[in-house]
Amino acid sequence: MALLEVNGLKVHFHTRDGLVKAVDDVSFSVDCGETLAIVGESGSGKSVTCYSLLDLLPKPPAKIEGGTAVFDGIDLLTCDAAQMRRFRSNDIAMIFQDPMTSLNPFITVGEQLIEPLIYNPDKSRRQTRPDARMRAIELLDEVGIIDPEKRFDCYPHEFSGGMRQRVMIAMALINEPRLLICDEPTTALDVTIQAQILALIKTLQQKRNVAVIFISHDLGVVAGIADKVVVMCEGTVRETNDADGIFYRTQDDYTKKLLAAIPEGPKVMQSRAQADSTMIQVSNLKTYFRDHSKASIGAAKNYIKAVDGVSLQIQRGEILGLVGESGSGKSTLGRSILQLAPITEGSVSFDGTELNTLTPKQLVPWRRKMQMIFQDPYASLNPRMTVYETLAEPLLYHGLAHSKNIDQQVQLLMDDVGLARASLRKYPHEFSGGQRQRIAIGRAIATKPELIIADEPVSALDVTIQAQVLDLILNLVERHNLTMLFISHDLSVVRYISDRVVVMNKGVIIECGDTEALWANPQQQYTQQLLKAIPLADPKSERLRMADS
Numbered sequence: 001m002a003l004l005e006v007n008g009l010k011v012h013f014h015t016r017d018g019l020v021k022a023v024d025d026v027s028f029s030v031d032c033g034e035t036l037a038i039v040g041e042s043g044s045g046k047s048v049t050c051y052s053l054l055d056l057l058p059k060p061p062a063k064i065e066g067g068t069a070v071f072d073g074i075d076l077l078t079c080d081a082a083q084m085r086r087f088r089s090n091d092i093a094m095i096f097q098d099p100m101t102s103l104n105p106f107i108t109v110g111e112q113l114i115e116p117l118i119y120n121p122d123k124s125r126r127q128t129r130p131d132a133r134m135r136a137i138e139l140l141d142e143v144g145i146i147d148p149e150k151r152f153d154c155y156p157h158e159f160s161g162g163m164r165q166r167v168m169i170a171m172a173l174i175n176e177p178r179l180l181i182c183d184e185p186t187t188a189l190d191v192t193i194q195a196q197i198l199a200l201i202k203t204l205q206q207k208r209n210v211a212v213i214f215i216s217h218d219l220g221v222v223a224g225i226a227d228k229v230v231v232m233c234e235g236t237v238r239e240t241n242d243a244d245g246i247f248y249r250t251q252d253d254y255t256k257k258l259l260a261a262i263p264e265g266p267k268v269m270q271s272r273a274q275a276d277s278t279m280i281q282v283s284n285l286k287t288y289f290r291d292h293s294k295a296s297i298g299a300a301k302n303y304i305k306a307v308d309g310v311s312l313q314i315q316r317g318e319i320l321g322l323v324g325e326s327g328s329g330k331s332t333l334g335r336s337i338l339q340l341a342p343i344t345e346g347s348v349s350f351d352g353t354e355l356n357t358l359t360p361k362q363l364v365p366w367r368r369k370m371q372m373i374f375q376d377p378y379a380s381l382n383p384r385m386t387v388y389e390t391l392a393e394p395l396l397y398h399g400l401a402h403s404k405n406i407d408q409q410v411q412l413l414m415d416d417v418g419l420a421r422a423s424l425r426k427y428p429h430e431f432s433g434g435q436r437q438r439i440a441i442g443r444a445i446a447t448k449p450e451l452i453i454a455d456e457p458v459s460a461l462d463v464t465i466q467a468q469v470l471d472l473i474l475n476l477v478e479r480h481n482l483t484m485l486f487i488s489h490d491l492s493v494v495r496y497i498s499d500r501v502v503v504m505n506k507g508v509i510i511e512c513g514d515t516e517a518l519w520a521n522p523q524q525q526y527t528q529q530l531l532k533a534i535p536l537a538d539p540k541s542e543r544l545r546m547a548d549s
Contacts, residue, residue, distance in 0.1 A: 001073075002029035003211045004053075004179060009067035009077075011045075011052050014060055022048045024235040026067075030228075032178065035205065035212040037226035037243075039219055039258065041462045042433065045235040046215045050181050052077070054092060055084045071179070086121050093172035097184040099164035103156040109167050110136055110152035116175050125175070139170040143200060161326060162193035166200070173204065180205070181213045186221060187460070190325040190489045191533040198225055199546050217462045219255075220262045220535035223247060224542025231255045243539045261463040262537050263496040266516055269474050271499040272481075273318030279451060279483050280314035280337060285346035287329075287336045306332040308507035309346070314451070319477060319484045321498030321515065323491055323530065329507040330487045331375075334453040337485070338370055339363060350451070368398045371444040375456035377436035381428040387414075387439055388424040394446045409446075416479075417442040418472060434465035438472065445476060453485045458493060470497055492534045495519055503527050 011023035023045045030036040038046045051057050053069050053076050069076040076087065096102040104112060114132035117125075127135065133152070140148035143166040156164055165185060172180055182201065186194040202225050205212050216222050222229065222243075229246040231239040231254065239252040250256055287307040307329045314320050324330050335341040337348050339355050348355050355366060374380035381390060391410045395401040401409045411421050417438040428436055437457060444452055454473065458466040474497060477484055488494050494501055494515070501518050503511040503526065511524045522528045536542055 003032050003072060004213075005029045005068075005070045006049075006053070007068050007070075009049060009052065009069065010065040011048055011057070011062060012065050013062055021235050022062075023052065026232070026235075026237055028228075028230050028237070028240060030179070030211045030213060032211050033205070033209040034227045035202075035214055035225050037214045037216060037222035037229045038232060039216050039222060039229060040232035040238075041217055041258075041464055043234070044217075044232040046217075046232055047183055049232070050094070050183065050213060050215060054088055054094065054181075055079070055081075056094075082121070089116055089121050090125065090175050091177055092179045092181065093175070093177040094181040094183060095165075095168050095172050095185045097187055099161070099168045100156060102168060103164060105156055108153050108155055109159070113139070113152075113167070113171055113174055116171075120175065136170070136174065139174060140167070142204070143167075143170045143173075144196070145170075162189055162197065165189065165193075165197055169197075169200065169204070173208070173210075176208065177210065179211045179213070181215070183215045184217070185214075187216075191491070191535070192325060192529055194221070194535070195533040195545075201225065202546055218262070218535070219247070219258050219463075220537045223535065223537055223539045224546045226539070231258070247537060247539050257464060259537055261467040263463075263467065263470065263490075263492045266495060266519075267319075267474075267497060267499065269478060271318060272478070273315045273499050275315065277316040278313045279316040279351060280312075280485075281347075281349045282310060282312045282333075282337060283347050283349075285310045285333070285336060285348065286344045287332050287341055288344040305507045307336060310504075310507075310509055311346075312502055312509065312512070314483060314485060316450075316483055317481065318499045319486055319497055321494035321501040322485055322487045322504060323489060323494050323501060324504035325489055325530075327506075328504040330489075330504055331455050333504070334372070334455050334485060334487055338372055338453060340372070368394075368400075368447045369449050370451040370453070371447060371449040373437075373440055373444045373452060373454040373457045375459060377433070377440040378428060380440055381436060381443075383428055386425050386427055387419075387431075390428075390439060391442055391446055394443060398447050400447060413442045413446055416445065416476065418468075432465075434461055434469060437461065437465075437469055441469075441472065441476070445480060445482075448480065449482070451483045451485070453487070455487045456489070457486075459488065459490065466493070473497065489530075490534070491519070491530050503530070 007027045009023055009026045013020040013022055026049055028036060040046050052064055064077055113136040117127045117132035117135060118129060120126045137148045137152055140151060145151050145163060145166055159167065186197050189197065214222055214225060226243045228242055230237055233254050238254045246255060285307055286309055288303040288305050290303060310333060322330050332341055336343050343356050350366060388410055391413050392406055395406060395409055414421050414424065419435060419438055458469050461469060476482065486497055498515050501515050502509055505526050511527050522531060
């Protein structure tokens, strides 16, 4: 008998706009020690399915319309609040997508870890504070937290993204659950940290014989850890099979689309880089930030060296890829080039003009020539402005349009980025993540810039939407004669779009060269680690890699 058996699950949302069938007749099972991956794009019903099992959906608007979810002989969908609290405390745990919003910023990591041990609903399983502390420190050590006794008393903001996710894993395992639900636990992580987290989950599962449900939009991510895969689309199950069947013998067109969307292979378009035509010259650039966490009265000033003596050139017409893990200085370098971050030392010249010597007023005409696409379009778009107002603003500010032709100019921008003109009066929250990124791209190209700096523009998107946005960027670069600095932590994405690649680590450039040459023969160990960490849609290769790690 399966540990969890879900049959005919139906979850509907009753909204002002009508009925939304978020989950429609979904069935699957998972055994002890088995990993079931549920994959699909955003909105496919993956998370709603698992949230409904633990009664985590807001009711209303959500309502479970039918089905059963039998866990160890008990239907979770019929449990009262007290029964569900016991299940969530002891038998079923969840690792959420964003640990920073899941962890309480006002309470130390250690206190959050021992809480379920001290206040367990099952009084027979409660522990004293000293015993709970000892257990928590042991688990922090098990999930790879260095110096766990000291880190026990730290706050979430004092951990990196990967370390916070390790804390979330420890928190989920603290009461030794029999079922672990992982909701996109690696989406926001660097590829190297992602590979470590996946290997850690697999190791802990085998050690403790825990059943795992792993939710993801990326088939490549689940290739090495899944025993079975359920593919969901628009609330329904499109395909269920073992991992080898899904990856090597799939019959469903939607599954094939997900597999095809994983970026792989070299750039398909020919390079347009103009030799000996340097647009951007960065010389010995240093951008330091004061480290206030170590500041004290009378003490010497401490600085974080975000960019430390970087020199590079961007040729007119080329796409230069800039890669490295979080904290390597990639984004700070991009912002420093655009004069959006204060430069400590060095220079940035655009066609021979040193931008760092210009006043804010003198920079205005240069702003039109260089634009930025930010990582999170929801944060970078003004929620109070319609798409029309967002696209019209830079045109009017730089005098590139006037009241007589502004409507036509904005409509042409919508056509350029593949959005319907009928959506012009909508606000950002009315669009999907991929559509919002298209709006941000439209705003960036509105002024007909010569240079665009794209800062992780696809890292938060589904693989299918990511592929669409990457192709859109390549087409716009070709059509509008753009030069681009493309920042990413994912070398497979950079390979797909870039002519040359620069690798950064700890504020300095450690390697650079032609994309395919660097891919075929990376010289630095750090670059080799980045390449090795790229998830492949090949279960056999991924299992071998995890076994090696």
